[in-house]
Amino acid sequence: MQKKFATLIGLLSVVVSGAVFAQHVAEGDPTGxxxxxxxxxxxxxxxxxxxxxxxxxxxxxxxxxxxxxxxxxxxxxxxxxxxxxxxxxxxxxxxxxxxxxxxxxx
Missing domain, CATH: 3.30.160 (Double Stranded RNA Binding Domain)
Structure with missing residues (x-):
């Protein structure tokens, strides 16, 4: 159970990081x-x-x-x-x- 939770947390952090980078790209900064x-x-x-x-x-x-x-x-x-x-x-x-x-x- 703890391993699944850790995996879920890891995936969520990747999604959030990607969303932040995508926001910077949308705002005109391709480097983020x-x-x-x-x-x-x-x-x-x-x-x-x-x-x-x-x-x-x-x-x-x-x-x-x-x-x-x-x-x-x-x-x-x-x-x-x-x-x-x-x-x-x-x-x-x-x-x-x-x-x-x-x-x-x-």
């Missing part, structure tokens, strides 16, 4: 990794991260948004705080526009 860590990783891929912007807070929001707070260095050496909500797949495209986060710098 939508999370705060995914937002942080996407920001670290950006030109902004490579050019003077430091992420100090991130929060994932369904279906596929990231709230980020970052400080970016201006050309005069001063810093500017930025707070943005951006789609996860757009984060790697961010740039440091003289202290301001943006996609296109003037």
């Amino acid at each position: 990794r939508s999370s705060d860590a995914a937002c942080q990783a996407a920001f670290q891929e950006s030109e902004a991260a490579a050019n003077g912007c430091t992420l100090f807070r991130t929060k994932f929001h369904k279906p596929n948004f990231c709230f980020i707070a970052a400080t970016c260095t201006r050309s005069d050496g001063s810093e500017q705080n930025n707070r943005e909500q951006i789609r996860l797949h757009e984060l790697p495209k961010l740039r440091n526009c003289n202290g301001r986060l943006g996609f296109i710098c003037d």
Whole structure:
């Protein structure tokens, strides 16, 4: 009886894991990794991260948004705080526009 119960619990955990993964896929994340860590990783891929912007807070929001707070260095050496909500797949495209986060710098 205990073996059947353990098998049933194991099968249920597989079903639940699959359902969670399927939900992420349906929400536009084929990897099933939508999370705060995914937002942080996407920001670290950006030109902004490579050019003077430091992420100090991130929060994932369904279906596929990231709230980020970052400080970016201006050309005069001063810093500017930025707070943005951006789609996860757009984060790697961010740039440091003289202290301001943006996609296109003037």
